[in-house]
Structures are given as structure tokens and as C-alpha cells.
Amino acid sequence: MKEKSIRVVVEGRVQGVWFRGWVMQEASILNLDGWVRNRTDGTLEALFSGAGSDVDAMILACHQGPSSARVDSVSQHPAPPPEERGFRSLPTM
Numbered sequence: 139m140k141e142k143s144i145r146v147v148v149e150g151r152v153q154g155v156w157f158r159g160w161v162m163q164e165a166s167i168l169n170l171d172g173w174v175r176n177r178t179d180g181t182l183e184a185l186f187s188g189a190g191s192d193v194d195a196m197i198l199a200c201h202q203g204p205s206s207a208r209v210d211s212v213s214q215h216p217a218p219p220p221e222e223r224g225f226r227s228l229p230t231m
Contacts, residue, residue: 140189140190141187141188141189141190141219142187142188142190142193143172143185143186143187143193143216143217143218143219143220144185144186144187144193144197144214144215144216144217145183145184145185145186145214145215145216145217146183146184146185146186146197146200146212146213146214146215147177147181147182147183147212147213147215148181148182148183148184148200148203148209148211148212149180149181149209149210149211149212149213150203150207150208150209150210150211151206151207151208152176152180152181152182152203152207152208152209153176153180153182155203155204155206155207156204156206156207157182157203157204157207158174158175158176158182158227160203160204160207161174161182161184161196161200162174162225162226162227164196164199165184165186165196165225166225168188168192168195168196169188169189169192170186170187170188170192170193170196170225171187171188171219171220171222171223171224171225172184172185172186172187172188172220172225173185173220173225173226173227173228174225174226174227174228175227175228175229175230175231176230176231177230177231178230178231183231184200185217185220187217187219187220197212197214200212
């Protein structure tokens with residue numbers, strides 16, 4: 139299975155609505171590597187790395203997010219894979 143890594147930026151009401159926790163949960167289910175963090179501009183940023191179909195599924199899920207979120211847009215950017223295995227939450231940048 140081909141692996142890929144994509145960095146996403148999610149805009150909308152994505153902070154204070156458990157979006158980061160939801161991403162951690164969903165990424166773990168899909169066995170993805172990477173990270174998620176809030177950004178000071180009010181967006182959420184994440185790196186998803188793993189089997190291409192699982193990365194695609196996670197990106198698709200980010201268009202909806204948890205029930206209390208409102209997603210206006212999800213931009214995608216090719217990225218190198220993370221240096222560490224596993225999925226983690228990073229401090230706000």
C-alpha cells in the first residue's frame with residue numbers, strides 16, 4: 139500500500155469545540171502518524187501520514203469534523219512524513 143503525507147489547515151469554528159481531540163481519536167483509529175495543533179490565527183493544522191487511503195479518509199472526515207465544529211475550508215499541502223511514529227498533539231503555534 140502506498141504511503142503519503144499531507145499537511146492540512148482547517149478553517150472555521152475549529153477551536154474550543156474538541157476538534158484537536160477528535161482528530162487525535164480519528165487518526166489513532168486509522169493508525170496514522172503525524173500531529174495536530176491549533177494556530178494563533180484561529181485555524182487548526184495537522185499532518186497526516188500513512189496508507190494513502192487512510193490519509194484520504196482522514197482528510198475527508200476533516201471536512202465535517204466533530205458535531206460542534208463548523209468547517210469552512212480544508213486546504214491540503216504535500217509534506218514530508220513526520221520524524222516520529224505515532225500521532226500527537228503539539229502546542230499552539
